[in-house]
Amino acid sequence: MAALRTLQFLALIAGVSSSQFSDCSYFGLLNHLNLTSSNSLLEIMRPVKNWTDPTLVKVDMVLYGILGLDEKSQTVTSHIWITKYWMNDFLTWNSSDFCGIDELFLPRSMLWIPDIIIKQDASDSGTIADDPWVTLHPSGLMVTFARQRLTFTCNFNLYKFPFDVQQCNITFLSMGADVRSLVLGSARNDSTLLKLSEQFMITQGEWNLIEIKIVCTNMTSVERNQSILVYMVTLERRPFLYVINFIIPMVYLLVLDLGAFFLSESGGDKLSFKVTLLLSISVLLLILKDILPSTEVCLPLIASLCVSVFTLVWLSVLETMLVNFLTHLDDVCGKNTESSTDADRVIKQEANLHKADEEYGHVKPEEAPRRDADLLRTILDEVKSAQQKTESQKKQKMKPGFCRKLAKIVDILFFLLYFLAVLMLMTYICMAWVEF
Ligand SMILES: *[C@@H]1O[C@H](CO)[C@@H](O)[C@H](O)[C@H]1NC(C)=O
Ligand SMILES: *[C@@H]1O[C@H](CO)[C@@H](O)[C@H](O)[C@H]1NC(C)=O
């Protein structure tokens, strides 16, 4: 009898424990949810009990990286994680009935998943990696994740390049459903998402994430009224590389061109120096062409700067040519007169020497000392006159001709104007870059 009792007791314990085990397994839960055999109704239909209730799909996007920005094709490449939350009215359970199971993972293919796309998406197919599982919660909340290398189009404003701030929209919307069946919202608020993005951001490249703003509105397209969720992402460029690689060399070249005014005008040195400067600037222009797109809406300031500097140096090359020409003109006139006086002097000197020689040849022996003194005096006179002539010639050389004077005036005037123009250009560009 006692043996039977213990057997019964054991059986009771076994029964209790077995029933507890079946309740604690996922199978019990799946049985309860009627998901053991494939339930195609849950796959194909929006899971609401009343069809007039729209499904609220909450979308969270966290930026994990800004991989690059292509100014030419106006696209941004980024790395994002998307989390989608929605309610399923049919798949609910009481977690205390199932040993406190509060999460269940099911394959995506077994359930209805809202079709949310990004309007600006320009990525290749295959850049999206969907989580193969959907996470179920006792209240009926469904969660699924997706990871994507997102390339999205964005209309850049490059006027202030490289000190620009770009604002891009990432718009989530349903491909087919309208606002009566699917409403979009965001689970977290802007500042939390910004904080998360800043925390998880692995790479930002030359960009700095400044702000994420979330807007939920309705968008009316041709025949449907759709609910949309807009992420307004504000990015700021880090301009340092462009400053040291582009703007500083440009300014230095301009300063060098200013300094070239103090070079001596002799020869073509100055001219070739300035032409070299012009070439250097055109190299910088080529680099700029590779960076900026040819959007003709508004010319970026940096392009204006380049063109202005190029024009200024070009003008200064022209001016140097003019000055060289004027100086040369003067040199040609001056050389003609100089050579004639030289020839005259040589002829006169030769004649005088001839005379002195003749006189010396006819000297009588007793008159020799006096003659010697005379000869010395004539030689002295010669030397004096020669000295005077050379002095007067020196004076002629010191006194520049008309053209040379003109060249100098042109040079100085141009330098002043040039300096003013450079100052004005710099102030204008700096003010335009700084103002908001
Ligand atoms: C599962 O199916 C049974 C009968 O087919 C039904 O009574 C029960 O309510 C269903 N359970 C759920 C959670 O839908
Ligand atoms: C971004 O979206 C907002 C809200 O819909 C809109 O006001 C704004 O003009 C959009 N910006 C761009 C650059 O499309």
Ligand SMILES: *[C@@H]1O[C@H](CO)[C@@H](O)[C@H](O)[C@H]1NC(C)=O
């Ligand atoms: C969008 O449209 C729905 C239905 O027309 C309306 O209930 C809802 O308030 C609208 N939302 C916004 C943000 O305008």
